[in-house]
Amino acid sequence: MNYPAISRLLCQPVPQARLDKVQRNFERRKVALGECGRAYSSPCIHEHSCIRCPLLRVEPGQRQRLADIRDNLTARIAEAQREGWLGEAEGLKVSLAAAQAKLVQVDGLVARRREAVSLGMPAFPDIAGRTSTPAKETE
Numbered sequence: 364m365n366y367p368a369i370s371r372l373l374c375q376p377v378p379q380a381r382l383d384k385v386q387r388n389f390e391r392r393k394v395a396l397g398e399c400g401r402a403y404s405s406p407c408i409h410e411h412s413c414i415r416c417p418l419l420r421v422e423p424g425q426r427q428r429l430a431d432i433r434d435n436l437t438a439r440i441a442e443a444q445r446e447g448w449l450g451e452a453e454g455l456k457v458s459l460a461a462a463q464a465k466l467v468q469v470d471g472l473v474a475r476r477r478e479a480v481s482l483g484m485p486a487f488p489d490i491a492g493r494t495s496t497p498a499k500e501t502e
Contacts, residue, residue, distance in 0.1 A: 396429055396465075397422040415461045421469050423476075429469065433462040 400418035401407065413419045414432065421429060436459040443452035 394419065396425045414458050414465065419465065421465050423469055423473050426466070426469050426473075429462060429466055433459065433466065436462060 394413050396413060396419060398420045399407070399413065399416070400420055407416075436455055440452050440455045440459060443449075443455060
């Protein structure tokens with residue numbers, strides 16, 4: 364395909380059906396705790412156990428919800444051990460470790476956002492390649 368053909372394709376309006384498909388893909392990425400980082404239109408290979416998924420990006424505003432999930436997992440582990448459900452307890456421990464790791468991740472994100480980084484605004488003399496002086500007028 365040559366350049367003029369590509370440029371004609373790029374300048375064509377996007378059909379509404381395509382825009383609707385893109386919107387649906389964005390909506391599927393949204394989960395309770397944040398966003399799923401999986402590829403668009405791909406199925407969830409983790410069967411929606413998002414806490415364990417490394418592709419989950421937790422929104423800082425959902426930190427308390429994640430802490431509540433961690434506390435609930437701790438209580439469920441205690442119950443499973445008390446009832447002798449060792450397999451259940453092991454699975455819950457994996458989810459608990461993942462929830463704790465996500466909490467650390469969110470806390471790190473919040474800390475990085477709090478730190479202001481001054482990039483500075485260069486002044487013209489700092490970035491100018493050369494300077495000139497006005498020519499003196501002769502009388």
